[in-house]
Amino acid sequence: MRRVSKIAAAGVVSAALALTATACGSSTTDDSKPSSSSSAGGGSSAGGKGKGVGIAYDVGGRGDHSFNDSAARGLDKADQELNLESKELTAANGETDSDREQHLDAMAAAGYNPVIAVGYTYGPALQKIAAKYPNTTFGIVDSVVDLPNVDSMTFATEQSSYLAGVAAALKTKTGQVGFIGGVQNALIGTFDAGFAQGVKDTKPNVKVTSEYLYKNDPRGFNDAASAAGKAQGMLDRGIDVIYTAAGLSGDGSIQKVAGKSGAWAIGVDSDQFQDPALAKYKNSILTSAVKNVDVAVYDLITSVKKDNKPKVGTNTYNLANNGVSLASSGGFIADIQSQLDAAKQKIVSGQVKVNTTP
Structure with missing residues (x-):
């Protein structure tokens, strides 16, 4: 089984069906077991031989029954195949670009590879942090960051x-x-x-x-x-x-x-x-x-962890390649x-x- 640490950046968003506005707390939780490997400074190797995947969800997080959950399914599928040790983080309402930079920086510094940002709001933060860790592969959903170590996942x-x-x-x-x-x-x-x-x-x-x-x-x-x-x-x-x-x-x-x-x-x-x-x-x-975010996330993770050929560049998912569809x-x-x-x-x-x- 993978060891997953779930952090709420400034609060925990409930995975239960929310029919009223969700309130965010002020605490941070970490239920992971001690890590067996890590990397700092320039990040882990392109092949991702150190820690597992770092994934930063947008507000709502895992359990939103929509966008973030699709990304989580991609992580879960990769985990079933590769037995990953991963860290999951959820942004809270009101977070700044600086907050998001800190979250991404912490995961990259700890050796997680790839580090995946779920949502366009991470764009400015990822632009800075991906440049800081050129040997770590990053991914971003719904935005384009033009750096050689970034997989920009866009959807039609x-x-x-x-x-x-x-x-x-x-x-x-x-x-x-x-x-x-x-x-x-x-x-x-x-x-x-x-x-x-x-x-x-x-x-x-x-x-x-x-x-x-x-x-x-x-x-x-x-x-x-x-x-x-x-x-x-x-x-x-x-x-x-x-x-x-x-x-x-x-x-x-x-x-x-x-x-x-x-x-x-x-x-x-x-x-x-x-x-x-x-x-x-x-x-x-x-x-x-x-929007098959799960497919894009899974493809990036396996490209790093399994194939040793990180998927980078701008990759568009549309009706023609079944990246989007109607259920x-x-x-x-x-x-x-x-x-x-x-x-x-x-x-x-x-x-x-x-x-x-x-």
């Missing part, structure tokens, strides 16, 4: 969101669908843009309403109560399909949709129909726009699968170019 989320929009347009009974974004920024804008285009290309008369929880604050991925409020407001206005791209906050939206007869929720990043923590609501989850669990989109397949083929062939900005 606008493409899977487009398919989610097609499904929403074909399933709405009221002619109104909604999008809830956790944070109003360029990344979440790709989900918004793709979804809206998919709806309009399928049924131009369907009305799309887009709303965000926060302007530019990562708390938007860790505030289920706010998402629940947004979703309830949409349902009250007759919107009957709601796509939420907001990490752990999405739990609140899904719960509200499940309480409305005839309404559908669309999940994000992970296949949320399959998440045990959301089992009570799964029959209201039409589909999920999946079919539950069978709720079986009746429109042919239309979804046709839409996917148009994107893969280049016939349809999906917008990345709303």
Whole structure:
């Protein structure tokens, strides 16, 4: 079994289903056993012969039923094969770039290799720390850091969101669908843009309403109560399909949709129909726009720990290489699968170019 130390950078985020805003404590915990090997200074060797993997999750952490959980599945799969000793860390609400630098620096200095940052918010911090440890391989999800020892994992989320929009347009009974974004920024804008285009290309008369929880604050991925409020407001206005791209906050939206007869929720990043923590609501989850962060994380870890050929550079995951997809669990989109397949083929062939900005 691997020895995993789970640290909350400034608090522990519960893995249980959170339907109110998650509060962060002030303590740090470390339940790992003593390490048998370490490396300092310039980091461990490119082959990663020292300690295992260091992974820094964004707010919400392992147990968010979405983005971070997908990354965690990649780590778990690699662990099953390679028996890793790893350290997991979760960012708290309100962390600064300096805080994130310290977390990444500590893992690299301790000899963890690769060190993986889950989320665009780590971009500035990783730019500095990866340059400091040229012999350690780093990975970052949803951002590009142009250094020779970094695997920048980017995802064509606008493409899977487009398919989610097609499904929403074909399933709405009221002619109104909604999008809830956790944070109003360029990344979440790709989900918004793709979804809206998919709806309009399928049924131009369907009305799309887009709303965000926060302007530019990562708390938007860790505030289920706010998402629940947004979703309830949409349902009250007759919107009957709601796509939420907001990490752990999405739990609140899904719960509200499940309480409305005839309404559908669309999940994000992970296949949320399959998440045990959301089992009570799964029959209201039409589909999920999946981002296979697990595949990217697994590929990086094995490239370092197994193949001794670290995967670096900018690596894009899209519909063509199955890096993003639309989940079919539950069978709720079986009746429109042919239309979804046709839409996917148009994107893969280049016939349809999906917008990345709303």
